[in-house]
Amino acid sequence: MRDSKTGNFKIYNTLTRKKEAFESIRTGLVGMYVCGVTPYSEAHLGHARCYVVFDTLRRYLEFLGYEVTYVQNITDIDDKIIAKSMETGDTPSDIASRYFSSFMGEMEKLNVKPADIYPRVTENIDKIISFIKALIKKGSAYEISGSVYFRVSSLDGYGDFSGRGEGEKVIGEESKGLRAKKDPRDFALWKQDPEYGWDSPWGQGRPGWHIECSAMSKDILGDFFDIHGGGLDLLFPHHENEIAQSTALTGRVPARYWVHNGMVTLRGDKMAKSTGNLFLLNEALKEVSPGALRIFLLSSSYRQSLDYDPEALKGTEKAFRRLVELKEELIRAGKFYEQGFCDWNDPLVEALSDDLNTARTLGRIFTAAGPLLEKIYGKTHTEDDAALARRIIFVTEEVLGIELNTPSAGMDNSGIEELISRREKLRNQRRFGEADVIRDKLLEKGIEIKDTPSGPRWRKVSPG
RNA sequence: GGCGCGGUACCCAAGUGGCUUAAGGGAUCGGUUUGCAAAACCGCCAUGCGCCGGUUCGAAUCCGGCCCGCGCCUCCA
Structure with missing residues (x-):
């Protein structure tokens, strides 16, 4: 499997901050983990870009002859999902499955190959608990009144990955109500939550944000795998903390290549669900064909910011x-x-x-x-x-995954063909007025007629 | 404030020392074609790469300074 064609691929590694020759850990095989979505609302163009970029990376690796195992997690329990659930009255699980299936539908339209495995947080609570228990045993985590925190000071080099200095104090969201945290940089592995929690050695609670990726990637791809991907906005704190947890447990950074895609901006500012500065993926798919959207997303460097411009x-x-x-x-x-x-x-x-x-x-x-x-x-x-x-x-x-759909595929063409041949007869009789009525009628239905030297042809012009 | 990224034609965008008298896509305009359109095709479209210096035989590409925009540092793809 390992031959000359696989030896030329260079990819930018955030870990070393330079382009490196790609070499898989196991000959011919690539394990790739990409941070997935938290399904509590509709996906926007930023999500589309991320998953189209990593789908393209996966396709390219397969083109080179690698067998790729692609894992993409689903954060199906978190603060935002719970908030949404309280707002709508649906269970968190309902919210998550509804938005996840809508996300998957859009990915399918974009011709994104499904991941091989979509691990869900709620189905991996046991693995997460074991991971946390092991960290406590090693002295890298501690419990305070039902919550567990990662002890940043137990690890050398925290902050190196994201370029945050030693002395910098990072105060996480979790710390606000919990002054007892020993170091402001410490972050939650397990959050006490009597209402939406699971049983654990520390009482009812649920996982912190970062631990799921450490626990699930280890479970599926092992302690050390090839590629870890995600949006650039996850570099800190998410990936920094993920590396900290895994390194504390296994002694090594869990992936060889860390790949980050640039943000999609709207009117110059980052697209984000929380600010409402966004353009939804389903809106974009009303504007253009999925293949055209894919061209748009792939027409600039994946590491650069991409500004969404309607034109x-x-x-x-x-x-x-x-x-x-x-x-x-x-x-x-x-x-x-x-x-x-x-x-x-x-x-x-x-x-x-x-x-x-x-x-x-x-x-x-x-x-x-x-x-x-x-x-x-x-x-x-x-x-x-x-x-x-x-x-x-x-x-x-x-x-590149740009599907070149032929418009006639899967459509009922008989009516169209008939109208076109009727128009041809009228044209031959120079009854142009009547012929043009047919042309306009077809155009209204999104069918464009092209009169070529070898006769009329047609195609569908509206997306979808 | 710390760390990181970027400024190339009307718009998007590739190019990081000679292969580029700067790819590609889109828009506009002019033309060919057409019954008229549409589509297609042809042509036009940066002597110039944020600004100022420097290095070099040679710079969009390297170095220094300056101006402007963005991201992360809080949930985020």
């Missing part, structure tokens, strides 16, 4: 359709008969080996696709052209 998003729809067109024309020309394939060092995908440079990859795709389309239209394409088109489609769909 820029809309613009990707047209670019997306040209690629759809390429696939359609190829099918029409009868040249889509074999599965496309390309090598890791093909100019089309080669840029991905440089820290997943999707923007340059898209540039290469469009550069190559432009001249091809016209050749295929004019039927002047050669076998090499058709092979290139297949490679473009392969990279676009399989590696």
Whole structure:
């Protein structure tokens, strides 16, 4: 499995703050853990970007020949979910499953491959409790009146990961009502909660935020796995604390590569549920096709901030359709008969080996696709052209995950075809007024007619 | 205040020393085509890369200073 093609991938590692050659711990296998959502409201573009980016990383690794185990947790119990539950009267579990299934529906539309495992906090309470017990035993945690805290002073190098200095005092939210915490930097592993809690050696309570990832990633992927991903906003305190807990227990940082995606901003400021400065994913999917949205999200570097601009998003729809067109024309020309394939060092995908440079990859795709389309239209394409088109489609769909849906797929076309041929007859009789009525009627239904030298063609123009 | 990131055409954006007299996408405008449209195609579109200095045969790319924007430091993808 380990061959030359896997050796060229470089990825930026937050742990070392530089691009490093990617090398998996076990030959041919990659364990990847990405921080998932807390399902208490609808997902926005920021979530979409994160999971599209990591889906693309996963697809690229699979393209390189790795077998990837992708784990994404679900924080299905937390303060916000409980707050929502009190507001609506539904149980926290109902809230979490409702928003999680809506999240999954949107991910499916975006052609995000499902994770292999979605561990839930509420189904892993026993593992979390064992983890905490082990930390107490090691002297890295202590209990105060039913809650348990991590003892930051027990660990050297706390703060190194996120670049926070030793002397800096970080006062967590948990500390507010609990002056007894021994160090302001200490954070909760277990929170006393008689109402929404589980039984534990320290009484009724529930897990702190960070411990779930340490406990569940260890359980599924082991003490040391390849990639840990998440949004840049999780760097501190979440990932810093996760590293602290795991390191205190096992003696090592739990993952080799720490990968963070940049934030999505709206009007220059970060998109966030809590501030209401957001653009919902389902709104975006009303504006453009899922494939166009994916192009939008992958058209800049994943580590950079991405500003949501309505015009820029809309613009990707047209670019997306040209690629759809390429696939359609190829099918029409009868040249889509074999599965496309390309090598890791093909100019089309080669840029991905440089820290997943999707923007340059898209540039290469469009550069190559432009001249091809016209050749295929004019039927002047050669076998090499058709092979290139297949490679473009392969990279676009399989590696970048941009599904090039052919509009006719899965639709009832008979009515449309009939209207079009009726229009053709009218046109031949030069009864243009009546012909245009049909054209307008179809356009209202989102069907656009294109009169080409080889006859009329149509396609669906509205997203969805 | 501490730590980090960024400023490239009308907009988005790649490029981090010569392969770029700066990719790609979108918008506008002009043209070809069309019964008219749409679509498609062709053309136009930064002698310039926040500003000022410096290093170099050569800089958007390296160094120094300055200006501006953003993120994290509190829940957050």
